[in-house]
Amino acid sequence: MKTAHQRIQEISKVMKRAVEKAAEKHRLMGVPMVVWKDGKVVEFLPESARAPRPRKEK
Numbered sequence: 001m002k003t004a005h006q007r008i009q010e011i012s013k014v015m016k017r018a019v020e021k022a023a024e025k026h027r028l029m030g031v032p033m034v035v036w037k038d039g040k041v042v043e044f045l046p047e048s049a050r051a052p053r054p055r056k057e058k
Contacts, residue, residue, distance in 0.1 A: 002010075023046040026033045032043040 023033060027046040030045075032045050034041060034043045036042070
């Protein structure tokens with residue numbers, strides 16, 4: 001039986017891989033990803049992940 005710590009590590013790996021796959025799909029389609037960061041909705045292109053920009057209000 002796995003410990004809680006081992007299960008959390010497994011879940012973290014799976015989540016990281018899912019985010020990587022999503023980022024790759026967005027990059028290939030040329031559409032921004034939208035995430036919640038510091039209490040705000042932020043969109044960014046995966047290749048510019050280090051420079052998120054606030055989402056424009058409609």
